[in-house]
Every structure is written in structure tokens, then in C-alpha cells.
Amino acid sequence: MSRDALVIGINSYTHLNRLNVAAEDAEAIAQQLERHGDFNVWRLPEVVINDQLRVGQKTPVTLTELEEALVKLFKPSGNHAPETALLFFSGHGLRKDRGIQEGFLACSDVNPSQGFYGLSLQWLRRLLQESPIRQQIVWLDCCYSGELLNYAEADPGNRGEGRSLFLMAASREFEPAFEDVSGQHSVLTAALLKGLDPRRQTDGVVTDSTLIEVVAQELHGTTQRPLWMKPSGEILLTGERQAMLTQNLSGVCPYRGLNYFDTGDADYFHGRKDLTDQLLDPLKIGKGNFLAVLGASGSGKSSVVRAGVIHQLQQNCLSGSKHWKICMMTPGERPLESLATAFLEADRTDLARARDLKQAEEAIAEGSTGFARFIRASQSPRILVFVDQFEEVFTLCQNATERQQFIACLLKALEQTGDKLCLVLAMRADFLGKCTEQDYSGLAAKIQSHLVTVKPMTRKELEEAIRKPAEQVGLNVEDTLVTQILKDLGLDEADSPAEARQWEPGSLPLLEYTLEQLWRYRTLDRLTLDRYIRLGGVQETLEKKADEVYQSFSLEEQHVAKRIFLELTQLGEGTEDTRRRVLKQDLSSVNQSAALVDRVIQKLADPAFRLVVTSELVEKGQRSGRFVIIDVAHEALIRHWKKLRQWVNESRIALRIKRTIEEDAREWEQKGKVADYLLQGLKLTEAEGFLENYADSLPLSNLSQALIAASRAERDRQRRQAEERQQRETDLLKKALKAAQIRTIAVSLSAAIVLIAGGFVGWQQQQLQLAFYDIWSGVNQDDSRPTNAFSQVFYDIWLKINPNAFRSTGALNKLLEAAQNFKRNADKHGNEPDIQRAIAYYRQVRAEASKRLNTDHSDDRLPHEKSDLETLFKNTEAPLAELIEKYRLKPLQQELDQAKGSGQFGELLRRTPADLERQYSPGPLRTTYKILMGDLGVKADLNSDGRIINAIEANQIPCKTLERLERLWQETTKNRCSWYDRHTHSFDGNIHSPFSCKELIGRTLTERIFPVPQDSVVDRLKACKLVPDDLSL
Known part of the structure; x- marks a missing residue:
């Protein structure tokens, strides 16, 4: 569900005069509609300039392309027609007078002398009559465009069937239209651009009436006389009416957008009661001490454990559970450190927290035995450790030894502590295969035998998740809105219960984000279908918002934003791409200052958009060593934002090379920056190629650049040594040859040639023959080897004496x-x-x-x-x-x-x-x-x-x-x-x-x-x- 617009600007004509500003007119209208009108805009002709879609200034448009684009706009295929469809045309208009007057929109290859005039306005009028679009808008900035109004007025077609048609033509049916020679746009387009700017209106809204008023005022007294036909009902074109909040509305947003529901959000967490009860049962003392919660990305695993299970435990739903110690963590790059940090309590003093952290780290360092002893020593009757996003042990933790130690520490401690320790894992289902690649202390078998899968919510559960949070803050939800949301999720009322479970689980974060945006743009005391349609619905709201934020940046800021999102994407290895946390300080570079990066991050993390989230990390053992961590708000952004998917796919190979270089750089640093860990051979060549091709778009860290510089220096040093050694050997050989009689040498060489032609005997002779063949055939050899240096000199002298030898x-x-x-x-x-x-x-x-x-x-x-x-x-x-x-x-x-x-x-x-x-x-x-x-x-x-x-x-x-x-x-x-x-x-x-x-x-x-x-x-x-x-x- 959306507002669609098709803007057409044709400068290029084969048999008519070229126009100067038609394409510029169309592009200006397109940008105005995108910026202020919440329109999904298609351009014709469409080109890509600096990674952005633009109206092509030199590209021709055929009649077929014109017709197909108009049919797509006004008679779209499928069941999801937009609420509003807008056509803007700037180009030549033609009039044919052969007894019957007829107007045409001229495509690039029209040729009136051959009877080809272009697209008939009569055909366009019939297309509008048969269109299912409720609000139809047509603006024609071309000569004789008033013909369309004649047709429409003579036969209004379906206007009486709840449809509204807003037409505007640059001139009457017998008049030409004009370009303003002193300006950048045609006369009508210049007036439209002024009229469409909502900032010129006191209420911030442009409707059909206000636009007509501005256009009439701007063109008053000019030679051009535009015509228009008002729609049967008001059409909102650009801007938006401000939400009016009543006093009884809570200022708390009941929806979490791309964030998970945490324990403190339990009051607004609905639709998962049955699943919560199912997850609580295995946690009862005596029933077990391990639970694996698996599901697709975006299925709500984190939310149901945090706001469902853990909240219920804190409310004493199980006997004595309110006294349990709850430790929640995500593994990150160093899961053992994250496990120790999970035991810290927020209400303790800094000194006490430091002491607790040291105690936990020392126990975990001893492995499962030390960790089990640490658990048994706790005064809490039971300790529940919740490892959220467990897949990070495979995606973010690159140290295989630490991964093994972390898993073994948890699972073996379970065996040694009985019911004292309870372990709950939440993991993406597509990572189950990773658990089977190694033994991992029996992890895969344990998951299989204690597994609960998070399935898609039913229609009833989804309706609860939509309605109840809003009701708790005094908001009503229109029935038509709920029906449309469920329909967009693929759940029609006629679906059977079995069919009702087939919707895509990854749509859950998209739904929550859409509901959060609906709350931000609520009208009076309700969430409305109209606003939902304008936002773009479940499938488009997140992408449109991400595009809107990106487009609001300057060109320099866009480069930074692109790089941030690429760095926050972990490339899948047999699995889908996932999130990746990075330090903010690692995002700045020579070309992108820390201040510039910070400015972009602040915008991306703004609560109104919340595309990324920031958190703080304290360096171990330091009071002042605090670092800001950046993360995407949810992996749904990685999966569903088309622009980001395009960036990742375009940069996938380069990103893999970059991260390999950076991993090598970290290892080099950890090993004391010794020469044994420098890049060599193909690795160094690949790194140099990366610097040449991607240094600006994907800058390397300072450490990685230092590694490449040191590797180059070492390679150059070795090359100099090899060249010096080769030169010494060559000089010695030349001296020896010079000292002997040249005739004797010639005879010896000739004999050697005969031997080569007839076949050598003996290993050294075979090696010499092979070296000759290598040199002759251009085989790459290591010139540092003495045999090759000797062979090259021998070969050169030989060919001087016998130029026809081969x-x-x-x-x-x-x-x-x-x-x-x-x-x-x-x-x-x-x-x-x-x-x-x-x-x-x-x-x-x-x-x-x-x-x-x-x-x-x-x-x-x-x-x-x-x-x-x-x-x-x-x-x-x-x-x-x-x-x-x-x-x-x-x-x-x-x-x-x-x-x-x-x-x-x-x-x-x-x-x-x-x-x-x-x-x-x-x-x-x-x-x-x-x-x-x-x-x-x-x-x-x-x-x-x-x-x-x-x-x-x-x-x-x-x-x-x-x-x-x-x-x-x-x-x-x-x-x-x-x-x-x-x-x-x-x-x-x-x-x-x-x-x-x-x-x-x-x-x-x-x-x-x-x-x-x-x-x-x-x-x-x-x-x-x-x-x-x-x-x-």
C-alpha cells in the first residue's frame, strides 16, 4: 500500500526540436514528491548518477516504454493497488487535426510527417476510466495538453464510484506551452514546485486546492493559461497534518520498533502467552537445567525469553523463582569476558563491581570446574544464565579455542551443579548446523533433546500484539487497520488455522517498526489505516524510513552512512548475513573524521528512526577506558533494506578481503609484530590490490595499514638482498668467463647446445635444460635462486653465439x-x-x-x-x-x-x-x-x-x-x-x-x-x- 508517482521528462527527440529543461522539470518534481509527499516515485527515462536514480537528460523514450509505464501506474498487477497514483509529463505535445482534433504526448521517435504522433490522450483517458486507483492525479506540462480535460469533462467515467480525478494542463487544447528562458524550469513546473512546498503553507499541508491557488497566482498575467479540473474530494499532496494528542494519552510508546521487548517492557508484550507457558515448564526445578530456544531471525526469540519467561520468573510464577539470580548476556567477540560481566549487578558500587568481576573472571579462567565452584558458592537458590543471540559464538568470536572453552565451561558446569545452574540459549535456527561441525562438548545433541522452536504467531496472537499495547496507552486501533495489516502479512480472515501459521516470521520486526511509526504519527486518539497506507505498510515502512534518513544526509555523510552499515554487516558463511558490532573509534579514518562519523551516528540512532543503537563498553581493568559500541537495531534492516542489500552484494568480495587483512593485523599485533606474521606472497598482493581499489570506499584500520606497510618494507628488503646476491653471482660468473678464452667458451657452449638437442644425462644437466626451457617460455621463476641466475647469464651468452638455437x-x-x-x-x-x-x-x-x-x-x-x-x-x-x-x-x-x-x-x-x-x-x-x-x-x-x-x-x-x-x-x-x-x-x-x-x-x-x-x-x-x-x- 503506497502513494505512487510516475514522472516523465523527455528532452531527446529524433524529428522534433530538442527540449532544454523537460528532464530537469521532471527530476525537480520527483524530488519534491519524495521529500514532502511520501510518494514512491518512478522516473522515465531512468538513469543512475552517483548511486542515485535520476531522470535521464539524453536518454530517449519509446511509445512502448511510455505505455507500459502508464499501465503499471494506473492498472497495476496484483491485489495491492496504491491509494493514490500521480502522473507528471514534461515534453513535447502534439495535435493532429484530420477532421477530428486529437492530442498526443510525444515520445522520442515521433514523426508527424509519417503519421506517428505518439501516445493518444484519448487512450490515456480510457486508461484512467478503467483504473482501480481511488485518487488519480495527472499533470501535463506540454503543448495542447488541455485536450485531456475535454475528454474527461465529456465523459467523467468512474468518478462517481468513489474515485477522485485531479487534472492540470499547461495550456488549453489549442495553445502551446512555454519554457522560461530566464529560469531553470518551464512556466508551469516552476509554479508547481512553489505550490508543492509545504513549508510555504501555514499549516504545513498542500492539498489540490492550495496548489491550484498558488499556480493561478504565479501564472497570473502571463501568456500561458493553465487549465485544471478539481477532484471530487480533497487530496493531500505534500506535507502532513500534525498529530493532536489528547491529555489522557500516555507519552510512552507501547511498541518496541526494531528493539526486542525486555523485562521492563512486559506490560506491553502481548500475543505470546502460550509460548511463554511452554518455555517455563522445562525450567521447573527437577525437570531439567537446559533449554534451547530456536527460531528464524525476527521471530521474537529474545522478546519471549526476556519479556515473557524472565519477567514471569521475576513475578514468582515458579515456586521461589523471584529469588533466582538472572544473568543475561550476548557472546560478542570474547564470550568468556561477556560471561563474567553478566554476573555484575547494576546497584553495586564501582569497587564492589570490580571485586565481583575479578572473582568471576578467575573462576571462569579455571574452566568448568572453577565456574561450577563459583556457581555453588552463590547464595542465590538458583542461577539462570540466558545467552541471547548464541549464534555470535560463530559469527563474532573468531577465536576457535575461546569458542570451545566458552561452550565447555557452560555445559560441563551444568553437569557439576545439578539444579543450581540453569542455562537458556536463544539462537537462530539456521545456525544449528554450525553446532554439529565439531563436538563442542555435546552441544548439538543437548540442543536437539531440549529444543523449543519459536513458530510464527497465529492471527489471534498477532491481533493481540497490535491492539492491546495501544489500548494500554489510551489509543484505539481502527478495525480496518488491523484487517489490512493482517492481510499484508498474508493472513486473510478466511484462512484456516493451519494456513494462518504460514506467514513469514521475519516480518515481526517490520510489523513492530511500522506500529512504532504509526504511534509517532497517530491522529487524535487512534491509529488509522490512512496513516498506515501513507507510511507504506508492513513491507515498506522500514525501507522508506531508512531511505528517507539516508537521503537527508549530505553526499559526504552518505558515504559515511554507507560505510557504517557495511561495517555492521557480518557476511554469512553458508548462512544469511547477520549483525556485527564495531567500535565507534574504528569507523573514523583519514578521509572521514571522528566528528563527521559521530554526526552521522547521532542521526541514525535518533529515537525517531532508531536504525542503529549505541552502547558503552568499559575496558577491562580501566576506570577511564570507555568505548562506544555501534550495532544495527535489528537484522531485519540487513535483510529488508534493498539499498543495504545492494551495497553488501556489491562489496561482498572486498569486505571479505578487508576483514581477512584486519584479522591478520590483529594476529600480528598479538604476536608482538614479529616478521613471521607479516603478509607474504599472494596475501600481500591481495592486500595491495585492496588498497589500490578500495582505500577510499572501505578504508582499512590504522593497524591494518601498518601491517601492509611493514610487509612491503620486508618484501622490498628481501628483494634487495636477492638482487645484490644475484648481482654478485653474475659478476663472479662473468669474471670467470672473461678469464677463459672466449673461443674455448664458444666451443663449450656449442657442445652444450648439442647436448641439449640430444638430451642431457645427469641431474645438473637436466636442471640446466629445464631452466633454459623456463626462460624461453616465460615461466615465472624465483630469481633469488643461484641456479636461475647462472642459467639466465648462460642463456644470454648462448643466444648471442647461437641466435638460431631454438x-x-x-x-x-x-x-x-x-x-x-x-x-x-x-x-x-x-x-x-x-x-x-x-x-x-x-x-x-x-x-x-x-x-x-x-x-x-x-x-x-x-x-x-x-x-x-x-x-x-x-x-x-x-x-x-x-x-x-x-x-x-x-x-x-x-x-x-x-x-x-x-x-x-x-x-x-x-x-x-x-x-x-x-x-x-x-x-x-x-x-x-x-x-x-x-x-x-x-x-x-x-x-x-x-x-x-x-x-x-x-x-x-x-x-x-x-x-x-x-x-x-x-x-x-x-x-x-x-x-x-x-x-x-x-x-x-x-x-x-x-x-x-x-x-x-x-x-x-x-x-x-x-x-x-x-x-x-x-x-x-x-x-x-x-x-x-x-x-x-
């Missing part, structure tokens, strides 16, 4: 044999060095054969030489494609599968071919590039200039590899992403087509992987039968 087919055949040997080893053992050599050797044979077939006077070669080269080239294609398939495409497929869920396919950051894979952000697109163009796979880019400039390079790519790459992308993207666009029949994608590859921003794989010129690539694709022969660039 140009014979005999040498290529030897390299091919070596490739085959390494492929067999790779297939048998899967060692990466064997895989690298096999791929590198095959592609080197392939490249050399192709070069000789296409250059060096290939026509003058003897037939058998040419045949040998062709055979060599052919014999490398299948094994190279097989290696790529087995060892490079499988990881790519995993990346694509992950990107399918996250939307993070990678993007071309800049078209600078010489930057190679650095042109791309992390993701499967960059991996695809590396497989085709880089050392990871085929390396078709033989000269490393980032381009495919001739057939020699293009033919490096096996057809099977091109085919499999395309198939992987097609399978992941439902056939949208290919080497060419099948709908435009070209290599150029259409960014506006619904069939285009949206994962690559509407582009084709050819466009994204290969920079121009692409002729050789196209020829290769055609030769491989992967694109039609008639396709051209």
Missing part, C-alpha cells in the same frame, strides 16, 4: 615433449608448478609455430617444414585447452557462482591497455581477461601491450577455450553475456536493452576483454564458429 622444429618438438611430460605430472599430482610449465611450454610451441608460419618468408619454406609447423600448432590446441579447462576455468566458475549472488562481476575501471589486468576491479571479468591475455592462461597478448594486433596473437587462443568461457558466462547470466549481442546482432551491447548483459553494464565480452583494434579477434571468433560470418565491427 628456431628449428627439432627444438620445438623437444619443448613439446617437455610440455607433455609436465601435463602428465600435473594431471597425476595437481602441482601448480607442473601446471604452469605445461601451459607455458604449450603456448610457446604454439606461438613459435604460428610466427614461423605467418612470417620469415613462410612461402619459401620447404613443404615438409611447413607441414611440421602446422602439425606442431595443431597438436598444441587440444592439450592447452584441456589444461585451461581443468585448472583455470573451474576457479573462474566458482567466481561466477559467487558473483551471481553478490552482483560483483568486476568492471573495466579504465581503458588503458598497457595496464593489463590492473584495468579491472576484482571479479570474474578480470579473471577472464587474465586467462585469455595473461600468464594465467593462453597469453594471447604475446608482446604484453594489452592488445591483440594480428592473427598470430589471436590464433593463440584455442577455440575450445573461447567456447567454454562464453558458455560459463551464459550459464551464469541466463544467456545475456556473450561474445556478441544476439538482439542487436553486433559486438556492441545495448545498455538500454532488457536483454543486454547487465552484469557487464550492457556490454559484450568482446568489448570488455579486447581493446580496439578487434579485427583479428573477430576473425578468430568466426573461425571458431562462435559468431555469425556476416557479423562485423
Whole structure:
């Protein structure tokens, strides 16, 4: 349930004059309706600018797009039509006079000379007549728009059936409309913008009457004569009437929004009596000492234990339970510390609390034996420990040893204390599998045998939860409101009891948040359906409020808010994403000051919105060490706020890398920052890539940046040492060679070449031959090894003496044999060095054969030489494609599968071919590039200039590899992403087509992987039968 608006602004026309401000007019109206009118606004044409939807200034609009958008607005599918639908159109209007006068809204491709005028106003009038929308609003800022009023007045259609129609046209049916050459908007739009601003009205409300009054006043005396038709009843357009509170209304909100009901909120906690009784029964002395409460996120686990069970225990519902000691906790990152803190009592002095904390910590440090002794020593007849959000031992506690110790401490203490200790756990049901991954002192079995599942509330229970809290503070709840809420939750009155339990349990926090907002905007002494509709209903209230708060920030503050919510999201590992607490001090960075972060947090935590919550943490053993903790108000925000879901999915890979780096940094600090815990190899490369691509959007902590800096320094130091050592070895070798007679050296080298061609005998000779092949084939080697330094110098001198040493087919055949040997080893053992050599050797044979077939006077070669080269080239294609398939495409497929869920396919950051894979952000697109163009796979880019400039390079790519790459992308993207666009029949994608590859921003794989010129690539694709022969660039 909502108020919907469609704003259309068309600047671009093929056969008519381009307009200057139509799109700007539409965008200004859209923002006014969103800001002050509580409208859900769609834009046409719609583009994304700086992560925000805007009306496109250069994008054309077709007649089909125009018709589909209007049908969606006024005749929506489904059973949830909006209360109000508003259309604003700014663009060209046309008039056709062929015996019968007819008005049209012009789409971009109209061509009056060919009889195509656009969208008929007669068609629009019929659409309005058949629309089920109760309040219909149409504002047309175009020439001849008064035609629509003629049609509507002649046949009011369904206006007598409880429907209201508010029309406004920029000009009469025979008049043009005008743009104000001295202003930013057209004449009518400028007046509308003034009239829609509720701040100009004394009561803060704009209705149809006040808008007409302002527009008439603004256009008085101008050449333009707007027309309007008033609705049959008042329509509230922007602003809102202030709630009037009577004296007998309590100032306490009876609803908890995104917060759980705590023990102090029990008076307003309704609808869970049966479940509360069910949970109390196993807690009776003699019946057991363990209870596991499981349910979906948002099902009300925390509330029913706190405001239901624990409150009842405090009221002595069980014999002597009012004397029990109740300790409530959430595990957090350090569950053992949290357990000790749970035993502190608020009414004790600081000195006494410090003494109690020390005693609890010492007992828990001894494990279950010490903790059991601590429990038995208590004067309370029974101690109940409630561990809320138990899943945090898996999501927030990253120390596996502490996790084991915490669980063992609790469960083994239960065995040693009898009924003295009672343990209650509340956990999300989807984490039960985590409990079975290790033994955890029999946790999984204990949960299974003492489990109560929190099921969705019935219709009757939900009605109690809605009505009774309001009644306790003197508010009435309209019957129609309750009916609509239950209907929106999927519970119709006709549902059977069995069906009544099928609503989505995760909607409970959304319901509470909506009820809290209804209370804030209550009218007189009641909660009304009208306000509920304007809020957006159960499914939209939270999202609309979150969007509203986000949009109220400046651009700089929006960047901070986005980062805060990303940091507060714990990425799921086989489970849904969850909440994550962070220290406020960790949210500030070089680009985002502490004052800026604090300002944003204060707004997000404002009681009117309550999107995040703050709490204080005292550092152990310190009086002044206090830290502010930030947390999302409820995981419902993570699940149901589309903007946040989009952010998380776009940043999922980057967030995982960031948190891995930060975990490594914490370990480095804990180990005394010794060199053994610095980043090395791929980890350091990944960290450097993160800094290059995400340093601004996801800044690392100071500790993490220090780790990367120290790791770089250590790597550079080791490299300098290796280079110095290599240089010393090279100098010694050159001196030795210089000291000998050069002819003797030449003879020795020639003999070595003969030995290489005929096969070496002995381990050292084999290693030298292998080193030669590695250098020739470009295999990456560790240059710090003396053998490689020696081999490189030896290789260089050798080629100076024998420049044609590796140009014979005999040498290529030897390299091919070596490739085959390494492929067999790779297939048998899967060692990466064997895989690298096999791929590198095959592609080197392939490249050399192709070069000789296409250059060096290939026509003058003897037939058998040419045949040998062709055979060599052919014999490398299948094994190279097989290696790529087995060892490079499988990881790519995993990346694509992950990107399918996250939307993070990678993007071309800049078209600078010489930057190679650095042109791309992390993701499967960059991996695809590396497989085709880089050392990871085929390396078709033989000269490393980032381009495919001739057939020699293009033919490096096996057809099977091109085919499999395309198939992987097609399978992941439902056939949208290919080497060419099948709908435009070209290599150029259409960014506006619904069939285009949206994962690559509407582009084709050819466009994204290969920079121009692409002729050789196209020829290769055609030769491989992967694109039609008639396709051209």
C-alpha cells in the first residue's frame, strides 16, 4: 500500500526540436514528491548518477516504454493497488487535426510527417476510466495538453464510484506551452514546485486546492493559461497534518520498533502467552537445567525469553523463582569476558563491581570446574544464565579455542551443579548446523533433546500484539487497520488455522517498526489505516524510513552512512548475513573524521528512526577506558533494506578481503609484530590490490595499514638482498668467463647446445635444460635462486653465439615433449608448478609455430617444414585447452557462482591497455581477461601491450577455450553475456536493452576483454564458429 508517482521528462527527440529543461522539470518534481509527499516515485527515462536514480537528460523514450509505464501506474498487477497514483509529463505535445482534433504526448521517435504522433490522450483517458486507483492525479506540462480535460469533462467515467480525478494542463487544447528562458524550469513546473512546498503553507499541508491557488497566482498575467479540473474530494499532496494528542494519552510508546521487548517492557508484550507457558515448564526445578530456544531471525526469540519467561520468573510464577539470580548476556567477540560481566549487578558500587568481576573472571579462567565452584558458592537458590543471540559464538568470536572453552565451561558446569545452574540459549535456527561441525562438548545433541522452536504467531496472537499495547496507552486501533495489516502479512480472515501459521516470521520486526511509526504519527486518539497506507505498510515502512534518513544526509555523510552499515554487516558463511558490532573509534579514518562519523551516528540512532543503537563498553581493568559500541537495531534492516542489500552484494568480495587483512593485523599485533606474521606472497598482493581499489570506499584500520606497510618494507628488503646476491653471482660468473678464452667458451657452449638437442644425462644437466626451457617460455621463476641466475647469464651468452638455437622444429618438438611430460605430472599430482610449465611450454610451441608460419618468408619454406609447423600448432590446441579447462576455468566458475549472488562481476575501471589486468576491479571479468591475455592462461597478448594486433596473437587462443568461457558466462547470466549481442546482432551491447548483459553494464565480452583494434579477434571468433560470418565491427 503506497502513494505512487510516475514522472516523465523527455528532452531527446529524433524529428522534433530538442527540449532544454523537460528532464530537469521532471527530476525537480520527483524530488519534491519524495521529500514532502511520501510518494514512491518512478522516473522515465531512468538513469543512475552517483548511486542515485535520476531522470535521464539524453536518454530517449519509446511509445512502448511510455505505455507500459502508464499501465503499471494506473492498472497495476496484483491485489495491492496504491491509494493514490500521480502522473507528471514534461515534453513535447502534439495535435493532429484530420477532421477530428486529437492530442498526443510525444515520445522520442515521433514523426508527424509519417503519421506517428505518439501516445493518444484519448487512450490515456480510457486508461484512467478503467483504473482501480481511488485518487488519480495527472499533470501535463506540454503543448495542447488541455485536450485531456475535454475528454474527461465529456465523459467523467468512474468518478462517481468513489474515485477522485485531479487534472492540470499547461495550456488549453489549442495553445502551446512555454519554457522560461530566464529560469531553470518551464512556466508551469516552476509554479508547481512553489505550490508543492509545504513549508510555504501555514499549516504545513498542500492539498489540490492550495496548489491550484498558488499556480493561478504565479501564472497570473502571463501568456500561458493553465487549465485544471478539481477532484471530487480533497487530496493531500505534500506535507502532513500534525498529530493532536489528547491529555489522557500516555507519552510512552507501547511498541518496541526494531528493539526486542525486555523485562521492563512486559506490560506491553502481548500475543505470546502460550509460548511463554511452554518455555517455563522445562525450567521447573527437577525437570531439567537446559533449554534451547530456536527460531528464524525476527521471530521474537529474545522478546519471549526476556519479556515473557524472565519477567514471569521475576513475578514468582515458579515456586521461589523471584529469588533466582538472572544473568543475561550476548557472546560478542570474547564470550568468556561477556560471561563474567553478566554476573555484575547494576546497584553495586564501582569497587564492589570490580571485586565481583575479578572473582568471576578467575573462576571462569579455571574452566568448568572453577565456574561450577563459583556457581555453588552463590547464595542465590538458583542461577539462570540466558545467552541471547548464541549464534555470535560463530559469527563474532573468531577465536576457535575461546569458542570451545566458552561452550565447555557452560555445559560441563551444568553437569557439576545439578539444579543450581540453569542455562537458556536463544539462537537462530539456521545456525544449528554450525553446532554439529565439531563436538563442542555435546552441544548439538543437548540442543536437539531440549529444543523449543519459536513458530510464527497465529492471527489471534498477532491481533493481540497490535491492539492491546495501544489500548494500554489510551489509543484505539481502527478495525480496518488491523484487517489490512493482517492481510499484508498474508493472513486473510478466511484462512484456516493451519494456513494462518504460514506467514513469514521475519516480518515481526517490520510489523513492530511500522506500529512504532504509526504511534509517532497517530491522529487524535487512534491509529488509522490512512496513516498506515501513507507510511507504506508492513513491507515498506522500514525501507522508506531508512531511505528517507539516508537521503537527508549530505553526499559526504552518505558515504559515511554507507560505510557504517557495511561495517555492521557480518557476511554469512553458508548462512544469511547477520549483525556485527564495531567500535565507534574504528569507523573514523583519514578521509572521514571522528566528528563527521559521530554526526552521522547521532542521526541514525535518533529515537525517531532508531536504525542503529549505541552502547558503552568499559575496558577491562580501566576506570577511564570507555568505548562506544555501534550495532544495527535489528537484522531485519540487513535483510529488508534493498539499498543495504545492494551495497553488501556489491562489496561482498572486498569486505571479505578487508576483514581477512584486519584479522591478520590483529594476529600480528598479538604476536608482538614479529616478521613471521607479516603478509607474504599472494596475501600481500591481495592486500595491495585492496588498497589500490578500495582505500577510499572501505578504508582499512590504522593497524591494518601498518601491517601492509611493514610487509612491503620486508618484501622490498628481501628483494634487495636477492638482487645484490644475484648481482654478485653474475659478476663472479662473468669474471670467470672473461678469464677463459672466449673461443674455448664458444666451443663449450656449442657442445652444450648439442647436448641439449640430444638430451642431457645427469641431474645438473637436466636442471640446466629445464631452466633454459623456463626462460624461453616465460615461466615465472624465483630469481633469488643461484641456479636461475647462472642459467639466465648462460642463456644470454648462448643466444648471442647461437641466435638460431631454438628456431628449428627439432627444438620445438623437444619443448613439446617437455610440455607433455609436465601435463602428465600435473594431471597425476595437481602441482601448480607442473601446471604452469605445461601451459607455458604449450603456448610457446604454439606461438613459435604460428610466427614461423605467418612470417620469415613462410612461402619459401620447404613443404615438409611447413607441414611440421602446422602439425606442431595443431597438436598444441587440444592439450592447452584441456589444461585451461581443468585448472583455470573451474576457479573462474566458482567466481561466477559467487558473483551471481553478490552482483560483483568486476568492471573495466579504465581503458588503458598497457595496464593489463590492473584495468579491472576484482571479479570474474578480470579473471577472464587474465586467462585469455595473461600468464594465467593462453597469453594471447604475446608482446604484453594489452592488445591483440594480428592473427598470430589471436590464433593463440584455442577455440575450445573461447567456447567454454562464453558458455560459463551464459550459464551464469541466463544467456545475456556473450561474445556478441544476439538482439542487436553486433559486438556492441545495448545498455538500454532488457536483454543486454547487465552484469557487464550492457556490454559484450568482446568489448570488455579486447581493446580496439578487434579485427583479428573477430576473425578468430568466426573461425571458431562462435559468431555469425556476416557479423562485423
